[in-house]
Amino acid sequence: MPRIDQYIITHSMKQVSFINLRSKLPFLLLALMLTFSAAVYAQDEAAEESVEDTSGADIAAGEALFKANCAACHRLDRKSVGPELRGVGQKFDRDWLYKWIQNSQALVRAGDPLAVRLFEEHNRMIMTPFPGLSETDIDNILAYTDQPKAEPQAAATDAAAAASGAGGGAQGGVSNTILLGALALIFLLLVIMLFLVYNTLRRIAVAKGIHVEEEKEKRTPIWKAFIQNQFLVIVTSIVLLFAASYFAFGYLMQIGVDQGYQPVQPIHYSHKIHAGDNGIDCNFCHSGARQGKTAGIPSLNVCMNCHMSISEVSEETATAEYSKEFYDGEIAKLYEAVGWDPNEMAYTKDPKPVKRVRIHNLPDFAYFNHAQHVAVGGVACQTCHGEVEQMEVMEQHATLTMGWCIDCHRETNVALGTNEYYAKIHEELSKKYGVETLTVAEMGGMECAKCHY
Numbered sequence: 041m042p043r044i045d046q047y048i049i050t051h052s053m054k055q056v057s058f059i060n061l062r063s064k065l066p067f068l069l070l071a072l073m074l075t076f077s078a079a080v081y082a083q084d085e086a087a088e089e090s091v092e093d094t095s096g097a098d099i100a101a102g103e104a105l106f107k108a109n110c111a112a113c114h115r116l117d118r119k120s121v122g123p124e125l126r127g128v129g130q131k132f133d134r135d136w137l138y139k140w141i142q143n144s145q146a147l148v149r150a151g152d153p154l155a156v157r158l159f160e161e162h163n164r165m166i167m168t169p170f171p172g173l174s175e176t177d178i179d180n181i182l183a184y185t186d187q188p189k190a191e192p193q194a195a196a197t198d199a200a201a202a203a204s205g206a207g208g209g210a211q212g213g214v215s216n217t218i219l220l221g222a223l224a225l226i227f228l229l230l231v232i233m234l235f236l237v238y239n240t241l242r243r244i245a246v247a248k249g250i251h252v253e254e255e256k257e258k259r260t261p262i263w264k265a266f267i268q269n270q271f272l273v274i275v276t277s278i279v280l281l282f283a284a285s286y287f288a289f290g291y292l293m294q295i296g297v298d299q300g301y302q303p304v305q306p307i308h309y310s311h312k313i314h315a316g317d318n319g320i321d322c323n324f325c326h327s328g329a330r331q332g333k334t335a336g337i338p339s340l341n342v343c344m345n346c347h348m349s350i351s352e353v354s355e356e357t358a359t360a361e362y363s364k365e366f367y368d369g370e371i372a373k374l375y376e377a378v379g380w381d382p383n384e385m386a387y388t389k390d391p392k393p394v395k396r397v398r399i400h401n402l403p404d405f406a407y408f409n410h411a412q413h414v415a416v417g418g419v420a421c422q423t424c425h426g427e428v429e430q431m432e433v434m435e436q437h438a439t440l441t442m443g444w445c446i447d448c449h450r451e452t453n454v455a456l457g458t459n460e461y462y463a464k465i466h467e468e469l470s471k472k473y474g475v476e477t478l479t480v481a482e483m484g485g486m487e488c489a490k491c492h493y
């Protein structure tokens with residue numbers, strides 16, 4: 041079998057016998073695909089290792105400044121109060137960084153889009169201004185934060201492998217998609233290039249008057265050659281199947297599951313401060329939960345019961361993450377929304393509607409009733425909503441999938457003893473099932489129509 045590079049050009053016979061390039065294309069492509077993905081991957085890793093050093097900066101001085109001023113809120117490689125800072129000097133424009141670090145809130149107030157975005161993304165936490173830091177100081181700090189991570193090679197690779205193996209966060213998914221897209225583009229270019237080379241070679245051969253004798257099989261078009269090669273077909277099918285099911289599964293499992301959903305609300309409201317530290321009962325604001333289907337979100341008038349007189353928070357309430365100024369600003373927003381003037385102690389302006397972002401949300405075809413669970417079933421709010429009194433920012437604790445409802449119905453016993461209504465049913469059903477306890481499922485909590493209209 042001749043190889044591609046073994047063109048036997050016999051000028052005396054004015055004849056060229058060369059292997060059919062097209063029939064070998066699939067092999068070529070597969071080989072190239074592997075080489076390229078390996079190369080791109082290696083490049084990726086290498087890029088992670090080498091972070092450019094800002095020349096002329098004093099790293100030791102930067103480290104001291106960082107520890108004195110920034111370490112309270114920032115770490116190099118892990119999110120703390122603020123985001124992790126390694127490599128941040130490469131991430132943003134230097135002049136912008138000077139302004140941000142000297143006074144980030146001034147930038148936010150001036151409406152700088154990047155500053156506003158960062159501020160919003162971090163739940164409107166306020167970074168301390170550092171007007172005393174000169175641009176050289178900041179250069180030094182950034183030289184320190186931009187040092188490459190000094191870790192053994194093996195550990196770094198392990199971490200990378202673990203991150204990609206676990207399916208990663210959203211970022212891993214995105215970079216994978218970009219990588220795949222880039223590879224696909226490279227292959228396309230290669231295919232086009234190969235065909236161009238092939239045609240040029242032919243044209244040269246024809247121009248030189250060389251008779252190009254193609255082997256019989258070489259007239260088979262590429263797709264036919266591909267189909268005839270069973271091994272390639274099987275390998276490709278398997279690869280495609282894996283890729284397709286990986287993406288399809290990942291996509292389907294995400295649909296409608298918003299566990300951990302934690303939107304930024306127009307007025308920051310802390311369950312930790314109200315329901316936790318100040319011990320306000322859930323019922324005070326979500327009275328619907330005991331009486332009916334929905335728990336309900338309190339209207340701002342409910343807030344004003346207390347906030348007519350509470351216009352600022354005490355120093356103890358403020359934390360490193362959330363300053364007193366921040367909290368007072370949020371109460372001011374509440375006043376703005378209801379049209380209250382704290383100086384006049386009267387409603388002087390028109391109220392402005394505030395759009396809260398709904399967090400928990402079942403699809404319309406599913407029926408869920410709070411009173412059934414809270415009042416009749418005696419299930420605590422925290423069983424389904426998590427430790428709400430610890431939440432500075434409300435988030436969706438459970439998955440709210442059908443599996444979640446059903447699992448609990450299978451495992452939870454109906455509180456028979458405390459409920460007269462069940463006393464009679466209990467006698468019958470406990471005989472039927474021969475058990476002393478009765479799960480929600482046995483009582484009918486698995487019937488489709490109970491949860492679906």
Ligand code: HEC
Pocket residue numbers: 106109110111112113114121122123124125128137140141144158159160162163164165166167168170181360
């Ligand atoms: C009181 C806490 C606090 C201190 C102290 C602090 N920061 Fe920040 N920093 C934050 C927060 C919070 C953010 C996120 C943006 C926001 O909410 O305004 C942030 C964001 C940043 C960002 C943007 C990073 C990104 O990836 O989005 C940089 C850069 C930064 N800080 C640098 C510094 C430097 C340098 C110092 C020390 C001189 C410092 N910070 C001190 C809280 C702080």
Ligand code: HEC
Pocket residue numbers: 305307308309311314315320321322323324325326337338396397398399400401421422425428429433434
């Ligand atoms: C002083 C009023 C108040 C009290 C007390 C209170 N909440 Fe809330 N709750 C709110 C407000 C306002 C919201 C709107 C979302 C936000 O701003 O975080 C909310 C939102 C919620 C949500 C999410 C609503 C959604 O959109 O899906 C849940 C769940 C919740 N509260 C549970 C509780 C539980 C459990 C308790 C008792 C431990 C409690 N709340 C006590 C005012 C209150």
Ligand code: HEC
Pocket residue numbers: 307308309310311313314318320325338339340342343344345346347350352353354357367368370371374
């Ligand atoms: C039963 C009284 C009461 C009700 C009702 C109440 N609050 Fe508060 N609120 C407080 C107290 C007490 C504090 C903390 C004051 C302190 O730290 O000294 C506070 C603090 C706050 C703060 C600053 C801390 C934070 O959570 O961001 C905001 C904003 C706030 N409340 C908004 C609201 C809103 C919005 C509502 C209506 C959904 C509401 N409050 C209902 C008593 C109440």
Ligand code: HEC
Pocket residue numbers: 322323326329330333334335336337400401402403408410413414419420421422423424425440
């Ligand atoms: C058995 C689980 C369960 C328990 C217990 C439970 N909830 Fe809920 N809660 C849900 C589900 C599911 C939703 C979403 C309902 C929807 O979208 O129709 C929800 C939604 C909410 C909402 C926002 C939407 C609405 O219904 O107004 C609030 C507020 C809320 N719950 C508060 C409470 C409070 C307060 C308690 C305790 C008194 C409580 N919940 C107990 C499961 C539960």
Ligand code: HEC
Pocket residue numbers: 402406407408409412413416417419423424440441444445446448449452453454455480483484485490491
């Ligand atoms: C934490 C456990 C738990 C979760 C989660 C839960 N339930 Fe329930 N559910 C119960 C209990 C306990 C009862 C029995 C109440 C009673 O005594 O009647 C019940 C009863 C019901 C009933 C009445 C059944 C009957 O036979 O009358 C319906 C309908 C229902 N749940 C729907 C749902 C839906 C929809 C979800 C999910 C969104 C859900 N439940 C999630 C515990 C749970």
Ligand code: HEC
Pocket residue numbers: 296297402403406407440441442445446449485486487488489490491492
């Ligand atoms: C305990 C309550 C409950 C029971 C019983 C129940 N479902 Fe569901 N079902 C739900 C909830 C809640 C959802 C919405 C889940 C989501 O949004 O992810 C749902 C979603 C669905 C969906 C949409 C696909 C999906 O998973 O999102 C189908 C189809 C469905 N149910 C069929 C059924 C059938 C058929 C039965 C009877 C064998 C049944 N359900 C019994 C609560 C229940």
